[in-house]
Amino acid sequence: MSLRHAVTVAGYEPFEAAEGQRLLEACEDAGLPIDAACGGFACCNTCRVEVEQGADHLSDRLPEEEPFLDAVAQRLSCQATVHGPVVVRLAPGE
Template identity: 40%
Template sequence: MHMRHSDIEHGPATVKVKYILENPEELNEDGSDTAEHELMAAKGEHLLEVAIEHGINIEHSCGGVCACSTCHVYIENGMDSLSESEEEEEDRVEEAPGLQINSRLSCQCLVEGDGPIVVRIPSWNRNAVKEVPH
């Protein structure tokens, strides 16, 4: 499904966002099973669109309109640099598997502060998370 982008004009990409993908299909040379991607985001973008634009395919069944919970991620750092969770998101995220205190729906997390932000894409979603070539 085509993803809805945030409709705001974005400024320069100044905020560091690191995405940690659990259990990518291949192990790293050191045997670890996570892949890390350090990206730059602009304020006003949401975490889902930043990922997709850089070839990290987080599942997003509803197209980013807070009507599913497939874009569930964990915010490991920088929660205070993201827009606050609203009631609609809280209701949705409760339906997601593997709910944690730092669970968010990536399509609802607007980058607002200076970061750095660290986002973990959990292993339960690994079959849906694919590296796509640039």
């Protein structure tokens, strides 16, 4: 059985992500209303989340994400892969 990690998104039922799964994909699989206007290519910020706990359990922040992040705790969920339990909230940009 593959390793899975708890993902909590504020306001929604907790769910699990597979080890190394993109956070965006895990959210979509769980049925969350998360947008991905650019299709997951780090070219928009509609998939943005704010990480409240477990930032160290996500893959490293990529240079491509920087232009779309307003705060240190933010990530583009299409670029962040899950490697442990995390708590986030949806924080889409416009």
